[in-house]
Amino acid sequence: MMQTANGIRSRFRRIVAAVATAVACAIWAPNRLVAGIVATSGHIKVVEPPSDARTGRFEHDQFIHVFPEKTDFETTTVLRVDVSRPGEVIKVRKIEAKKKPGKKKKGKRKNRNRPARTKAVPNLSERTIPIAASINSYFLHFDTVTDGSTRKTLSGKISFDEEIVGIIIDADQLVATNATCGATNTLYSTGKQQGVEVKKGNSIVLSEDMRSLTVKLIVTNRSDNIRIITKAKSDHPTKSHKKKKPKDRKPEQKPEDADASPTHAAVASPTAIDRRQID
Numbered sequence: 001m002m003q004t005a006n007g008i009r010s011r012f013r014r015i016v017a018a019v020a021t022a023v024a025c026a027i028w029a030p031n032r033l034v035a036g037i038v039a040t041s042g043h044i045k046v047v048e049p050p051s052d053a054r055t056g057r058f059e060h061d062q063f064i065h066v067f068p069e070k071t072d073f074e075t076t077t078v079l080r081v082d083v084s085r086p087g088e089v090i091k092v093r094k095i096e097a098k099k100k101p102g103k104k105k106k107g108k109r110k111n112r113n114r115p116a117r118t119k120a121v122p123n124l125s126e127r128t129i130p131i132a133a134s135i136n137s138y139f140l141h142f143d144t145v146t147d148g149s150t151r152k153t154l155s156g157k158i159s160f161d162e163e164i165v166g167i168i169i170d171a172d173q174l175v176a177t178n179a180t181c182g183a184t185n186t187l188y189s190t191g192k193q194q195g196v197e198v199k200k201g202n203s204i205v206l207s208e209d210m211r212s213l214t215v216k217l218i219v220t221n222r223s224d225n226i227r228i229i230t231k232a233k234s235d236h237p238t239k240s241h242k243k244k245k246p247k248d249r250k251p252e253q254k255p256e257d258a259d260a261s262p263t264h265a266a267v268a269s270p271t272a273i274d275r276r277q278i279d
Contacts, residue, residue: 034068036136036230042156044140044215049183055194055223057187059145064154064217069137069183072232077180078128080173081166081229085125089169089204090196092118120200127166134232135165137181140215143223153201155216160230163210168227171195181227193222 033039033046040046045063052058058065083089095117129135138160144152168174171192178188196202196217203216204226217224 035071036068036138036160036162037066037158038161039159040156043154044156044158049186051185052187053139053141054187054189055143058141059143061144061152064140064142064156064215066138066140066158067183069139069181071136072134072234075129075131075133075135075180078131079177079180079229080126080128082124082126082169082173083167083206084127084165086206086208086210087123089123089206090120090198090202091123092120092200094118118200120198120202122198129166129229134234136162136230136232138228138230139183140226140228141223142217142219144219146220149220151218151220153216153218157212157214159212162230162233164206164213164228164230166229167206167213169196169204174225174227177227181229189223194225196224196226
């Protein structure tokens, strides 16, 4: 009976979450973009900030949701981001196979190689965003309506009209930046099971022009979240009107009769005239 009751509650919660998501999606059309986002493709869908973005509260099997958190605001603390350079954030590297001697057979020893293996490694480029920097903050959220045993893979691309100055994928950094960058009326997860796992199959690529983010995420019983920080329009310095330097004037050429300077004539002439008049 206890298991049946728990199963009913779990099913009810999933139904409520699905209905809430469906209502939000109906209100916010898929092709409706917010300020700062210029294009989306694949399974990415722009929505308005939900009241609850915690794991299990804002789920969907067909979309990776992105919503604006805060726009054109100044940071009050130093922010640390995990990625600040273009390229792949998660790379897959081969693990060199070690040679293992085989069994002796007819006096000969054969070497057999283990099959090549690969592993996912992070390719981070951490940096800090200083206090009083003007930025925009967006939140990418992928949480499926599953029972925890089904894997779901979705991918897509999102482009912004301003430069991406950093993205955050680490759970601790997501929690640390919720107060500064998070939407005012949205609840966020505070546990460690919310960042993007560095594993094979997951992919995050920041474009060369630093304006687009392409993702491929695999989710089972947890949500994947990315915080995207872009430069605000007000952060662009205004063009300063520099004063033009006065051109160097060429020295005036002296008249041919250099001794007859006007200044000297003006001073000497009254004395000469007076003397003539007295004579």
